[in-house]
Amino acid sequence: AQKVTQAQTEISVVEKEDVTLDCVYETRDTTYYLFWYKQPPSGELVFLIRRNSFDEQNEISGRYSWNFQKSTSSFNFTITASQVVDSAVYFCALSATGNTGKLIFGQGTTLQVKP
Amino acid sequence: DVKVTQSSRYLVKRTGEKVFLECVQDMDHENMFWYRQDPGLGLRLIYFSYDVKMKEKGDIPEGYSVSREKKERFSLILESASTNQTSMYLCASSFLASGFTDTQYFGPGTRLTVL
Numbered sequence: 001a002q003k004v005t006q007a008q009t010e011i012s013v014v015e016k017e018d019v020t021l022d023c024v025y026e027t028r029d030t031t032y033y034l035f036w037y038k039q040p041p042s043g044e045l046v047f048l049i050r051r052n053s054f055d056e057q058n059e060i061s062g063r064y065s066w067n068f069q070k071s072t073s074s075f076n077f078t079i080t081a082s083q084v085v086d087s088a089v090y091f092c093a094l095s096a097t098g099n100t101g102k103l104i105f106g107q108g109t110t111l112q113v114k115p
Numbered sequence: 116d117v118k119v120t121q122s123s124r125y126l127v128k129r130t131g132e133k134v135f136l137e138c139v140q141d142m143d144h145e146n147m148f149w150y151r152q153d154p155g156l157g158l159r160l161i162y163f164s165y166d167v168k169m170k171e172k173g174d175i176p177e178g179y180s181v182s183r184e185k186k187e188r189f190s191l192i193l194e195s196a197s198t199n200q201t202s203m204y205l206c207a208s209s210f211l212a213s214g215f216t217d218t219q220y221f222g223p224g225t226r227l228t229v230l
Contacts, residue, residue, distance in 0.1 A: 033215065033216045035218065043226070044221055045207075047221075050218050052215065095216035100163075100171075101146040101163070101209050101216060101219075103216070103219060105157050105158040106157065
């Protein structure tokens, strides 16, 4: 069965701290895709990144970085020098088997960045 | 930029009413999806469609139906609204890609309250 686990329900940090959001997934597929989305208080899910299972290179985009490790089935997301605007719910997702276009979402991690 | 719009941001209906939630995308995407989001439960897929007039049940289709008469529009219908359908409803769309799972892009969401 496929599953995405975001064990951290809520995280609270003070501005400028670094924070890592954990994502662990389960799949028997050899080819799959992993995603991160951000949901600010306005409600709309904003796409952040997509990685395929053959590309284990870490990705950095400004203050955001992602660490993909197939050996531990993890795709963790780090925000460096967090800002209040980073406060949101963050979702990790996995492509469903069969290339249907469906995604399997984790429960989400609520990040609160305090000034 | 991909644009997914939903007909209402907030909606209040009474128990037993028939409710229509509309979603429109402007990127010529084949796939469209309806999710509901509830605290502690993450995103749950209600229905999806990979082509005009085609629909597939998601994880929680009971009490809902859908309509896709045109490629750009995907409607979610609550035949007889009940209080347990009070939720945030999110629409998404993506390309039906051959060999990989494309990114889903989300609308702003409709917060439905059934009294």
